[in-house]
Amino acid sequence: MRATTVGLCLLLWAAAVAQGEGSDAVAAPAKLGTEVMGRVVGYGEVREEWRGEVIQLSWAPRAYLLKGFLTEEECDHLIALGSPKLTKSTVVDNESGKSIPSQVRTSKGTFLNTAQDEVVDRIEHRVAQVTMIPVEHQEGMQILKYVNGEKYEPHFDYFHDVVNQKPESGGQRIMTMLMYLSTVPEGGETVFPNAVKSEHVEGPEWSDCAKRGLAVKAKKGDAIMFYGLKPDGSEDQTSLHGSCPTTKGEKWSATKWIHVLPFNRNNLYQRAKWGDCVDTEDQCEEWASTGECEKNSAYMKVHCRRACSLCEPAKENVATT
Known part of the structure; x- marks a missing residue:
């Protein structure tokens, strides 16, 4: 695993963009009332920046671990918002695009409204800052709870049906930000079974489920960011992932799915x-x-x-x- 920082990534990306200064690209007008100084190189706004440790987990899938992405207080707040509204989780039917119950996913969950309060709004903009994709491309935040062996079998986050890929629904999901709201003492790992064999975990500290692939332990405040699509826009089969059974304690998480277009506009x-x-x-x-x-x-x-x-x-x- 290799550690890097968001700041370094942004600098390298900005430098690459600056090389194309003589291109004929057509830019959108600046938002009214906003004075633009210098060259616009990507998504950004004047807000407090997150500057934490980012660990590259894999290139296939393209996955990164963000250490301490949320504060303890933010984690507790999201749990408090979601806890009273939990219902049995569903999955998206590959044919109809509708949400249906399934034993593939046995957790409980709920969705929060976009910018539901100041804390949620702050986190959503932090996700936008790190991913460099505007907040308008995000689905509402999903809060999930796993307990007593509950799990989510390996699956893809990108859509197989045509209904959910329509432009008015935001198009295909391009990436996922999965944030851990609690530390799980046993089980509950996020596992990527299709990752290359050399990246599969091993050792007594991992569950049998986790040993089936590249895995990450759920630690309160950490987040994993991974892409479901390749850079050319095709589906990445190595992004297959699941939540191993939580065999001790509770696993709470918050998920942000991010689309190629503004979501549900x-x-x-x-x-x-x-x-x-x-x-x-x-x-x-x-x-x-x-x-x-x-x-x-x-x-x-x-x-x-x-x-x-x-x-x-x-x-x-x-x-x-």
Whole structure:
């Protein structure tokens, strides 16, 4: 395993972007009311930064351990929010895309609302900062509890059905942030069975389930970040993972699934009147009102067609006489 830091990764990435300064890439307009100084190199905002230890677990899957990603107080707060609302966990049906009960997953869980309170909002933006993917691409936070041998058999987080991959639902899941809210004394490891054999764990401190692959012990405050898709966008079969039976104590976790597109933004895909001619950015109308349709036409005619009056009503919705 190799330790690195988020700060170093960001610096290397920024340097790589800076080399393309002479490219013809078209940039989105800056958000109104925001003064942009220098060159924009990626997602970011003025907030407290997380600067912790990041350990590379594997390249296949691309997985990283983030030590102390959450504070003890944050862990306790998330448990307190989720505890009263726990119900039997479900899985996504590969054909219909609907949530169904299954013995594959025997935990209990619940979802929190996005930005439900100040603590949840802070954590969601921390996830966005570390992954460099905007917070709008995240699903609501799922709180899970495992006890008395409860488990989740190995599975993929990316979708197999076409329903959940639609653009208005955020498209495919690209990565997962799994945060541990408690330390599990026995069992409860996260295991990746399809990782290369040389990375499989061994020793008496691991459960038999964990020894089937690369594994991580659940430690309060730590998190693992892994990709379900390869850099070319194809599905990564090595991202298969599961939660080993929790045989002693309780395992609490918080999961953030992150999509390739903003998640569940149906307001951007209101085709009832305009067919496929829609605005794909929240700020399109603001930008259009300040003349961006003319000043930044290359970008706007692709992403803000409706705001720039480049649309005609869908034929099936035009009244005939």
